Amino acid sequence: MLHLDKKIIILITSIMILSVSIILGIKSMTSNDGQKKDLIDSIKNIKYYKEANQSRYIKYQKENLNLNNDLVVLYVNIGIDKDFYTDIKPSLRPGTKEILVNKFYVLQSDYIPNDLEEIDDEYQVGGKMLVSEAAASFNQMAKKAQQENLHIRAVSAYRSYDYQDNLYHRYVNRDGQTKADTYSARPGHSEHQTGLAVDVDNVTQTFDNFGNTEEALWMRANAYKYGFILRYTKENEFITGYQEEPWHYRYVGVQIASKMREENISSYEEYYFKYLDN
Ligand SMILES: [Zn+2]
Known part of the structure; x- marks a missing residue:
């Protein structure tokens, strides 16, 4: 029982x-x-x-x-819910100053911007070129800085697909792909291929020390007036997938650059998908 x-x-x-x-x-x-x-x-x-x-x-x-x-x-x-360099699509708004190129949006190997023009000799080294509107604006900006006794010089601007291909693979051979991906774009993914991006120095320091110069301060305060934005910052690293680059500026035009500043938008990706994505 x-x-x-x-x-x-x-x-x-x-x-x-x-x-x-x-x-x-x-x-x-x-x-x-x-x-x-x-x-x-x-x-x-x-x-x-x-x-x-x-x-x-x-x-x-x-x-x-x-x-x-x-x-x-x-x-x-x-797209940052996905891993970088996955689900890659063609760049958005190609051929315009609004173009979006990043680790999710790629340029074809034969993409060459239409109206490349050399930056004025006194503000660049080695015949660096930008899309003409960006080049003209860069000249004005560098001239204005010069009037304040500051020196802004383009040390890299338009880069072809093949150039980036070489550069990237040199870095991969030196540091391995994971590390290289944090500071160098894979071919087709570089903003430099758009003719709208420029790396600057102040003539006396190398570009990778630009962040510590008076010119860098001036650029952070004034570049937007000429349509340039600081593209890769500590703040937006999780969106862009690049470590900060105080020397890398991107031309987007005065209107967009001003609005990004007004609204305190830290990355072009955020601006693009807020205002330009259809
Ligand atoms: Zn750059």
Whole structure:
């Protein structure tokens, strides 16, 4: 008799444990579904929400509970929920000063900007070229700096696909691909191929010391007036995938550069996917 009782007790206990588990399971499933629905409802009204990215928003939000919904949508649209150099697409708005080239958007090997023009001799070394509008603006900027006794000189500007290919592979051979990827673009992924990016020095220091110069301070305060933005900063490293480059400026035009400054937008990716993505 006692033996049977024991069996019954074990059976009842097992059933109870099982029931509780099932109830808890269902509860957590429905509350998950509820959370998902709440998130979708609250992000659907965000201006740059995309139906096609819905499941990525949900996943990214779960992994980044500290982010507000606006940023979840923006970052997923930029693509940083994916690994760099995956899901690569053709560059956006090619042939314009709004072009987007980064680790997710690539230029063809035969992409050469239309109207390349040499920067004025006194503000560059070795015949460096930019797209004419950017070159003219760079000349004005360097001239203005010169009037304040500061020296801004282009040491690298337009670079062809083949040039970047060589450069990148030299770095890979020296430091390995993982390290090289933090400071050098893979061929087709360099902004220099757009003819809108320029690396500068102040003539007396090498470009990699530019960040410590008075000229760097001046550029940070004034470059936007000439349509240039500081492209790779500590703040936006998680978006661009590059370590900071105080010497690398990108021409986007005065309008965009001013708006980015006004709104304190740290990366061109954020600007692009807020205002230019259709
Ligand atoms: Zn550069």
